[in-house]
Amino acid sequence: MTAAANICIIIAAKNAADTIARAIRSALAEPEAAEIVVIDDGSTDGTAAAARACDDGTGRLNVVRFDENRGPAAARNHAISISQSPLLGVLDADDFFxxxxxxxxxxxxxxxxxxxxxxxxxxxxxxxxxxxxxxxxxxxxxxxxxxxxxxxxxxxxxxxxxxxxxxxxxxxxxxxxxxxxxxxxxxxxxxxxxxxxxxxxxxxxxxxxxxxxxxxxxxxxxxxxxxxxxxxxxxxxxxxxxxxxxxxxxxxxxxxxxxxxxxxxxxxxxxxxxxxxxxxxxxxxxxxxxxxxxxxxxxxxxxxxxxxxRRPRSPAPFALGGxxxxxxxxxxxxxxxxx
Incomplete structure (x- = not known):
């Protein structure tokens, strides 16, 4: 961590055991990230365990598990309520920085x-x-x-x-x-x-x-x-x-x-x-x-x-080509x- 570490990265996750580690590690690699708050939103797989396994010993990772699914909005609001950083960012559980x-x-x-x-x-x-x-x-x-x-x-x-x-x-x-x-x-x-x-x-x-x-x-x-x-x-x-x-x-x-x-x-x-x-x-x-x-x-x-x-003029951004x-x-x- 550096003196400029002032951002909380929020990751709301449901059944993301296969991808959560990549997301968390990409956030932990950013020195400006003071907190990474992961909310396991009622997963039925090993999402929470996979998230906790990413702890790098810096004390920045906080993993919270909801027993029942409450939706991404509720998960993010809870993360905001338990975090302290003046800046907030969202990272989806299957994406990465x-x-x-x-x-x-x-x-x-x-x-x-x-x-x-x-x-x-x-x-x-x-x-x-x-x-x-x-x-x-x-x-x-x-x-x-x-x-x-x-x-x-x-x-x-x-x-x-x-x-x-x-x-x-x-x-x-x-x-x-x-x-x-x-x-x-x-x-x-x-x-x-x-x-x-x-x-x-x-x-x-x-x-x-x-x-x-x-x-x-x-x-x-x-x-x-x-x-x-x-x-x-x-x-x-x-x-x-x-x-x-x-x-x-x-x-x-x-x-x-x-x-x-x-x-x-x-x-x-x-x-x-x-x-x-x-x-x-x-x-x-x-x-x-x-x-x-x-x-x-x-x-x-x-x-x-x-x-x-009809031939589409241009595909959607998520519709990849070759x-x-x-x-x-x-x-x-x-x-x-x-x-």
Whole structure:
């Protein structure tokens, strides 16, 4: 540890015994990390034991186990409550930091939140990731509420630019000043919701294009699956922000677009759930008695049926191409070549 060690890294984990060690060791390797708090969120495997086995004797690792699964928001909130560091960062249990990530972020000032680029890496290639990730010029910029919300709206056939994937460092003082924590009713979009609340309260959210976070792409990732009801809670969370927070017209319009985007996904999923569970007649009855949902249902079904006839203009960032491919959340010119 150094005098500049002032960051708590939070890892919420469920059934991550196979990947948790890599995540923890990458955080422990960062001298700026004063605490690594791991919350085993009701795992049924050896996640907690695998985490404790990573203890390097510096006293920085704290592993807490929930007997029952409470969700990532509750796990992260608990980690915040038992930690002391003025800066907070989140690391997913199947991801890892590239060396020097925290130093790279702390080189920039004037922020309440700061995030860097993400490299999406195939699980089979994770061990050699560091040597294949490009070096990008930082090109720091501030993102406002409208830009952030718009960046979380997916468009079919277009590379997903969902900046809700970002894993920023956060100033505890800002969260405390505005009474902000993760919404524990959400199991989808809890990060997006927290950052949206913060931006609505004037947070300075800085983004740099330097890449220090490696997101491992796996077919069975928990973050890649969600229930239909999770979508409903997320668009209702947008509505809550709109009802409770004074916003300018442009910000309101962006939030309503995101609310509609998520609500359309919900309506299609709900229709298909009814069809699968209760039959087509029940699903059709729902559609006919909810005419506002019809465009989302019809448009979604048509798009799904014709997907194979369309060539996507650009794949999603997590849909890797050839063997060993690396994709980035932010497209940028690789200024210095491979690291």
């Amino acid at each position: 590239l060396p020097g990530r925290l130093r790279q972020l702390l080189a920039h000032g004037d922020w309440d939140f700061i995030a860097d680029n993400i490299a999406f890496i195939d699980a089979a290639q994770a061990a050699s990731a560091h040597g294949r990730v490009d070096r990008f010029a930082p090109s720091p910029r501030l993102i406002d509420l409208v830009g952030f919300v718009e960046g979380n709206i997916s468009r079919r056939g277009v590379r997903r630019g969902e900046i809700g994937f970002l894993k920023p460092l956060m100033r505890r003082a800002f969260l405390d000043q505005h009474g902000l924590r993760y919404d524990e009713s959400l199991r989808l979009g809890e990060d997006y919701n927290l950052y949206t609340h913060a931006l609505a309260r004037g947070a300075r959210y800085k983004i740099i294009h330097s890449c220090g976070y490696a997101a491992v792409v796996r077919g069975n990732s928990l973050s890649g699956s969600h229930r239909t009801d999770d979508l409903k809670r997320l668009y209702e969370a947008d509505r809550a922000i709109l009802a409770e927070t004074p916003l300018n017209r442009e910000a309101e319009a962006a939030l309503w677009r995101h609310e509609r985007h998520i609500r359309d996904r919900y309506e299609l999923r709900h229709f298909l759930d009814l069809k699968n569970e209760q039959g087509f007649g029940s699903a059709l009855g729902y559609a006919l008695t909810h005419p506002a949902a019809l465009p989302a249902i019809i448009g979604g079904i048509f798009a799904d049926k014709t997907e194979r006839f 063997k060993g491919d690396v994709r980035y959340l932010f497209e940028a010119f690789a200024s210095d070549g491979p690291k």
